[in-house]
Amino acid sequence: MAARDDSARGPALGYADPLGEPFLRTRFAVPARPATFVRRPRLTAHLDQALDTPLTMVNGAAGAGKTLLVADWAARLGRPVAWLTNEAGDQGPGMFWAHVLHALHGAGTPPPVGAFGSPGGPCTVDQRMLARLADELSGRDRPAVLVLDEFDRQTAPETAEQLEFVLHHAGPGLRLILVTRTEPLLPLHRYRAAAAMTEIRNQELAFTPEEAADLLARHGLRLPAGAARALVERTRGWAAGLRLSALAAQQSADPETYLKEFEAGHGTIADFLLAEVVGRQPPETQDLLLRVSVLDRFGPELAQSLTGRPDAGPLLAGLCRQNAFVEDLGHSWYRLHPLFGEILRVHLRARSPGLEPELHRRAARWLRAHGAVPEALAHGAAAGDWECAAGTLVDDLAIGRLLTGPRADGLTELFSALGPEATGAAVELVRAARGLAEYDLDHALAHLDHALAHLGRAAESPATGAATAAARLSLALLESLAARLTGSPDRAEQAVAAAALLRHEVPARLLARHPELTALLHTHLGSARVWAGHFDAARAALTEVAELPGDALTELPREDCLGHLALIDYLGGRLDRAERRALAAADATRSCGGRPFPGAGLGQLVLAAVAVDRDELERAQALLDEAAESGPGAGAPDPVTEACRALAGARLRLALGDPAAAAPVADPAVRTHVSSPWARANTALTAAAVLLAEGRTGAAAEVLDGIDGLPGPLCAAEAASVRLAAGHREEALETADRLCADARTGPGVTVRATLVRARAAAEAGDPGTARKLLARALLEARRDRLRRPFLDAGPGIRRLLDAPPLHGLAAGWLYGDGPGAGSPPLLVEELSGREREVLGRLAQMMSTQEIAADLYVSVNTVKTHLKSIYRKLGVGRRGDAVRRARERGLL
Incomplete structure (x- = not known):
């Protein structure tokens, strides 16, 4: 509500401007709201509490929307409001009270003429006048509402008093x-303690995404909800920033893109902040703001290191109290409003060219000395001080975070500008880590050599001892990964042994802060041991990591270890345990996302191998495809993962009846320093299977003669089968008997070994023993649905399975989902004549009642026949029975 202009009557009333100047009516008028004003009910409802408390404070930064909020509330209040907009030129308490009395008079509040007397003068106030005013107000039936806008311009303590x-x-x-904009010098604590104060502060004044979308719409701009949220996040809901952005976007051909990408350092927003915030500060405070603008957060000591000012603390606290876009984070730490920071950095570059890198350098060294590693890294990189940045990473034992954890990609990007001019052990270690992460082994190994040379020249003084130990421990970690990727188990053992000694030379707090260091060391060691075929030793290292509690820094190593443990279980014939661990590893692979770890996809590959053993060939191919998508892609692949890919892929090709395609995929696509005995054996076994398919049994046995020993029970069982087919009966039986007697092997091994013994008995003319052995194999295989060994066991075993004594053991599970190497699915018991008649009518889509009527039998008799058909065909539904019968040639 606009105040009446009583300037002509002011002197007669006794409270005219003490300087005799006319009152300016604009200072007493409730400000008008623009057409684009957005009414915010949540704030006006809060402001309604002002009628119930003596004091209300609306405290916010310049352009936060304070004045318009209160003006809108006052205009809708339905009663007179005394409004006074303060100005910087007001001279003392006398002038202030003259304006207050005029505002009250304009709202119909003052008593009759001469009741108070005058304030006294521009700088003095008659205390009796204040007492009379207070007394007059205290006797009113309805309280007077007095709004003092821009009260922060009143800086005299006596005025507040x-x-x-x-x-x-x-x-x-x-x-x-x-x-x-600032907290007044009133005893606010007393009002807060007595619940006699209403407060609306900067955070509450910030626009919500919905309110921002409404504001933009009033400017003719309609943005998707996501774009509005992004703009609010960048401006922190600052009202003036949103309005100025909207006005500028109206002039753009693509408003949505403009609001997403506008440069805050130029244009109306920058002009507003530089004039309203920076321009109001004294020169020393302006310099402080410009220098701390390079920081995401800062405290007094850090600000002092950038400015050289010992009074940085009081200056920062003052800026925060003034709502000068300096936000209090607690514990004497602050940050700048994002847009304000952008603008200040642009202003810094224009005002002091070349100063910004030096500020980053000072910040990096201060933060490094105070243990703030992420911030030190960022500022070191921004300054181009790569020795500092790399040294910070290595001294903190954080080199592993370039390889794993949620910040791996960010760190890699941070060091992407690392140029060849930087030198030193830490720099070479970072280069090596980046090379290993990208599978650039040649360059990575060269950088490891350079790092070792630098460390050899480092002084072993007490001042540098801990740092050198951290660098050597980092080197050991990278050595273990290099050993894994190059297939060098001895090198991995040496690296981990060196790391164990160095752990005692670095602070325990660093080790505790970096669980990924130990996890990565044991993961790479375990993988190298798996490659070497040292499965028991590998299991010990891998289990230690797999049993770690969930942690973002160790999640990828845990997944990798689970995949390796699943592979060890599979090679030991324990399909159920291999499947459980592989499923856990595969789930982790899918949930982790981001950078692929060396063993990424190993869980899917083990599951593919298990699926082949169960004759689930379509699923096996899908898992192989999924593993290819989740793996590290081009470069130097992980040897164990590629060996497992070769194993599963070759087995799938053989199961599909395509031996010519099996041989090329059986050899792992890796270049390693040491070959893997079990990977080499798998390649030889695939070659032998191809030769057996061609009828070249002698050549198949000769291929196996080139294998040094039998690495692993699964390889041994399959080798025994090949040797039996090649006529080496005694040698095959010796291996099979040994495997069956070994309690450590699982069904994937013992079933194959038992089938070798059954085939040998059948070939020796002892069908009774063969059936007993076959029954034992069926019982053992049923739990894991291990079908493939029976399909691969030859026609003699197939004929025995068709015999009635064994069909009960095979019923319900011994049927593959795929074509089974070209053979039809097994049928463990022939259908009776009546069952064939029922089956034929099933194929004609007849109901149970229709079949019963057609065959002149009861419905219950038909149901009994159907149960028998389902059991013999290994299905559970009509449609599956018809499909299986067609595959078998029964229809």
Whole structure:
């Protein structure tokens, strides 16, 4: 509500401007709201509480929307409001009270003429006048509402003291609303403690995404919800920033893109902040703001290191109190409003070219000395001080975070600008880590050699001892990964042994802060041991990591170890345990996302191998495809993972009846320093299977003669089968008997070994023993649904399976989902004549009742026949029975 202009009557009333100047009516008028104003009910509802508390403070930064909020509330209040907009030129308490009395008079509040007397002068106030005013207000039936806008311009302590006197003694007769950028010098703590104060602060004044979308719409801009949220996040809901952005976007051909990418350092937003915030500060404070603009957060000591000012702390606290876009993070730490920071950095580059890198360098060294590693790294990189950045990473034992953890990609990007001019052990270690992460082995190994040379020249003084130990421990970690990727188990053992000694030379707090260091060391060691065929030793290292509690820094190593443990279980014939671990590893692979770890996809590959053993060939191919998508891609692949890929792929090709395609995929696509005995054996076994398929049994046996020993029980069982087919009966039986007697082997091994013994008995003319052995194999295979060995066991075993004594053991599970190497699915018992008749009518889509009527039998008899058909065909539904019968040639 606009105040009446009583300037002509002011002197007669006794409270005219003490300088004799006319009152400016604009200072007493409630400001008008623009057409684009957005009414925010959540704030006006809060402001309604101002009528119930003596004091209300709306405290926010320049352009936060304080004045318009209170003006909108006052205009809709339905009663007179005394409004005074303060100005910087007001001279002392006398001038202030003259304007207050005029505002009250304009709202119909003052008593008759001459009741108070005059304030006294521009800088003095008659205390009796204040007492009379308070007394008059305290006797009112309805309180006067006084709004003092821009109250932060009133800096005289006596003015605040006098205002508190009037407010206190006016009692319920006055409702005072202060609109300010800073907290006034009133005893606010007393009002807060007595619940006698309403507060709306900067955070509450910030626009929500919905309110911002409404504001933009009023400017003719309609953005998707995501774009509005992004703009609010960048501006932190700052009202003036949103309005100025909207006005500028109206002039753009693509407003949505403009609002997403506008440069805050140029244009109206920058002009506003530089004038309203920076321009109001003294030169020393402006310099402080410019220098700390390079920081994401800062405290007094860090600010002092950038400015050289010992009074940085008080200056920062003052800026925060002034709502000068300096936000208090607690514990004497602050940050700049994002847009304000952008603008200041642009202004810094224009005002002091070349200073920004030096500020980053100072910040990096201060932060490194105080253990703030992520910030030190960022500022070191921004300064181009790569020795500092790399040294920070290595000294903190954080080199592993270039390889795993949620910040791996960010760290890699941070060091992407590392140029050849930087030198030193830490720099070479970072280069080596990046090379290993990208599977660039040639360059990675060269950088490891350079790092070792630098460390050899490092002084072993007490001042550098801990740092050198951290660098050597980092080197050991990278050595273990290099050993794994190059297939060098001895090198991995040496690296981990060196790391164990160095752990005692670095602070325990560093080791505790970096669980990924030990996890990565044991993961790479375990993988190298698997490659070498040292499965028991590998299991010990891998289990230690797999049993770690969930942690973002160790999640990828745990997944990798689970995949390796699943492979060890599979090669030992324990399909159930291999499947459980592989499923856990595969689930982790899918959930982790981001950078692929060396063993990524190993869980899917083990599951593919298990699926082949179960004759689930379509699923096996899908898992192989999934593993290819989740793996590290081009470069130097992980040897164990590629060997497992070769194993599963070759087995699938053989199961599909395509031996010519099996041989090329059986050899792992890796270049290693040491060959893997079990990977080499798998390649030889695939070659032998191809030769057996061609009928070249002698050549198949000769291929196996080139294998040094039998690495692993699964390889041994399959080798025994090949040798039996090649006529080496005694040698095959010796191996099979030994495997069956070994309690450590699982069904994937013992079933194959038992089938070798059954085939040998059948070939020797002892069908009774063969059936007993076959029954034992069926019982053992049923739990794991291990079908493939029976399909590969030859026609003699197939004929025995068709015999009635064994069909009960095979019923319900011994049927593959795939074509089974060209053979039809096994049928463990022939259908009776009546069952064939029922089956034929099933194929004609007849119901149970229709079949019963057609065959002149009861419905229950038909149901009994159907149960028998389902059991013999290994299915559970009509449609599956018809499909299986067609595959078998029964229809």
